[in-house]
Amino acid sequence: MTRKLSIVGFDADDTLWHNERVFKLSQDRFAALLADETPPENLMARLEAAERRNLGHYGYGVKGFTLSMIETAIEVTDGRASATTIQALIDIGREMLEHPIELLEGAREAVESVSRSHRVLLITKGDLLDQERKLAQSGLGDLFHGVEVVSEKTPTVYETVFQRHGSTGEHALMVGNSLKSDVLPVIETGGFGVYLPHALTWALERADPPESSHRFYQIEQLSALGEVLSRIEGDA
Amino acid sequence: MTRKLSIVGFDADDTLWHNERVFKLSQDRFAALLADETPPENLMARLEAAERRNLGHYGYGVKGFTLSMIETAIEVTDGRASATTIQALIDIGREMLEHPIELLEGAREAVESVSRSHRVLLITKGDLLDQERKLAQSGLGDLFHGVEVVSEKTPTVYETVFQRHGSTGEHALMVGNSLKSDVLPVIETGGFGVYLPHALTWALERADPPESSHRFYQIEQLSALGEVLSRIEGDA
Numbered sequence: 014m015t016r017k018l019s020i021v022g023f024d025a026d027d028t029l030w031h032n033e034r035v036f037k038l039s040q041d042r043f044a045a046l047l048a049d050e051t052p053p054e055n056l057m058a059r060l061e062a063a064e065r066r067n068l069g070h071y072g073y074g075v076k077g078f079t080l081s082m083i084e085t086a087i088e089v090t091d092g093r094a095s096a097t098t099i100q101a102l103i104d105i106g107r108e109m110l111e112h113p114i115e116l117l118e119g120a121r122e123a124v125e126s127v128s129r130s131h132r133v134l135l136i137t138k139g140d141l142l143d144q145e146r147k148l149a150q151s152g153l154g155d156l157f158h159g160v161e162v163v164s165e166k167t168p169t170v171y172e173t174v175f176q177r178h179g180s181t182g183e184h185a186l187m188v189g190n191s192l193k194s195d196v197l198p199v200i201e202t203g204g205f206g207v208y209l210p211h212a213l214t215w216a217l218e219r220a221d222p223p224e225s226s227h228r229f230y231q232i233e234q235l236s237a238l239g240e241v242l243s244r245i246e247g248d249a
Numbered sequence: 250m251t252r253k254l255s256i257v258g259f260d261a262d263d264t265l266w267h268n269e270r271v272f273k274l275s276q277d278r279f280a281a282l283l284a285d286e287t288p289p290e291n292l293m294a295r296l297e298a299a300e301r302r303n304l305g306h307y308g309y310g311v312k313g314f315t316l317s318m319i320e321t322a323i324e325v326t327d328g329r330a331s332a333t334t335i336q337a338l339i340d341i342g343r344e345m346l347e348h349p350i351e352l353l354e355g356a357r358e359a360v361e362s363v364s365r366s367h368r369v370l371l372i373t374k375g376d377l378l379d380q381e382r383k384l385a386q387s388g389l390g391d392l393f394h395g396v397e398v399v400s401e402k403t404p405t406v407y408e409t410v411f412q413r414h415g416s417t418g419e420h421a422l423m424v425g426n427s428l429k430s431d432v433l434p435v436i437e438t439g440g441f442g443v444y445l446p447h448a449l450t451w452a453l454e455r456a457d458p459p460e461s462s463h464r465f466y467q468i469e470q471l472s473a474l475g476e477v478l479s480r481i482e483g484d485a
Contacts, residue, residue, distance in 0.1 A: 071346075079316060080312060087335060106316070141376075141399075142308030145400055
């Protein structure tokens with residue numbers, strides 16, 4: 014029997030391992046550092062605005078986040094931020110780049126199980142070196158047939174990735190915690206999108222679920238992925 | 250006739266387009282900003298030390314360079330660097346990310362010509378988004394059969410890239426301006442390395458040429474690449 018799906022793609026951050034909570038912790042430290050200057054809500058709003066503004070220059074990842082924190086600190090202090098504060102922000106960024114990886118529940122089992130029957134890819138965005146470091150530390154590296162660190166997750170990027178691995182959107186499924194980056198663009202290529210919500214979602218990743226689609230699934234934990242695959246491939 | 254080489258890889262920065270001179274200009278602006286604090290030679294030495302120290306965290310590229318400049322500014326002023334100076338460094342970094350690409354002489358012709366007979370790859374390190382931006386702006390994107398942005402150029406990384414494109418080191422040639430990153434590791438995989446020296450070479454990329462190797466070539470301009478290929482493939 015020819016399988017309907019040839020590729021199953023996994024997002025990395027907050028799909029296989031915790032990530033957003035590392036950003037959240039850093040933001041809390043950032044807010045504490047500038048508590049005398051501005052209330053946390055305002056600081057977070059300014060930081061988010063800086064991240065949006067800088068995304069086209071910096072792309073995703075910790076280095077750009079660090080630069081946006083520094084810029085925001087200077088902005089909210091009207092240029093009075095001390096070098097000590099700035100150095101503290103650099104240190105926060107560097108600690109993020111050293112933060113140990115904690116796998117989400119069922120991550121290893123899910124990837125292992127799917128990799129026995131399908132070509133499994135890790136498809137992630139962020140700083141190249143940092144994503145590689147996290148994958149190495151996760152211990153999941155050997156399970157994947159391919160790893161793709163991309164600068165943006167658009168339908169075109171997914172098509173290129175699927176093609177590179179000898180397939181097309183119609184035979185691909187992607188699972189991840191971002192409707193915007195993991196689910197909607199893959200459905201747009203003709204593929205299947207499996208949404209695995211995470212308690213924390215970065216503002217820039219928020220999107221509405223698709224209106225109605227037989228190619229959209231939502232699961233509450235990775236252990237449910239096998240059932241989705243069976244349903245799609247019609248042997249359930 | 251089966252060709253001896255199936256893959257010809259090109260480095261990007263300072264092989265196909267100018268790059269190091271953009272860093273040099275930024276360093277000059279950095280030195281001017283801190284001229285009252287420390288002589289340029291000392292500043293550059295401290296910056297280089299910061300870049301070396303941070304490489305394992307930040308990897309290559311403009312964002313890490315910007316963070317290293319900021320850290321160095323704080324260091325040489327013993328924590329007195331003003332937010333205005335820091336913001337100026339962020340601005341320098343951002344301008345680097347917007348700097349227009351200028352092709353090196355013969356770049357388009359060389360890639361075009363080789364692409365008619367070989368699988369041509371662009372193999373580059375740096376910030377993912379920035380390298381993609383430069384490639385898009387270079388107008389050379391369509392000429393390459395594959396583009397690989399890697400976090401480090403080691404023999405293992407080259408082997409993975411060559412394999413991914415259906416080949417091995419023995420059937421691969423890489424041309425670039427860095428002995429350390431473009432030439433030596435490819436020769437180590439059993440492939441051919443073509444060194445195209447550039448007037449400016451970053452301290453962290455310096456290395457000695459190989460002792461003696463029939464798989465090492467040096468050319469003074471890209472227009473000489475065709476002759477090297479002919480010599481290797483034995484039809485000259």
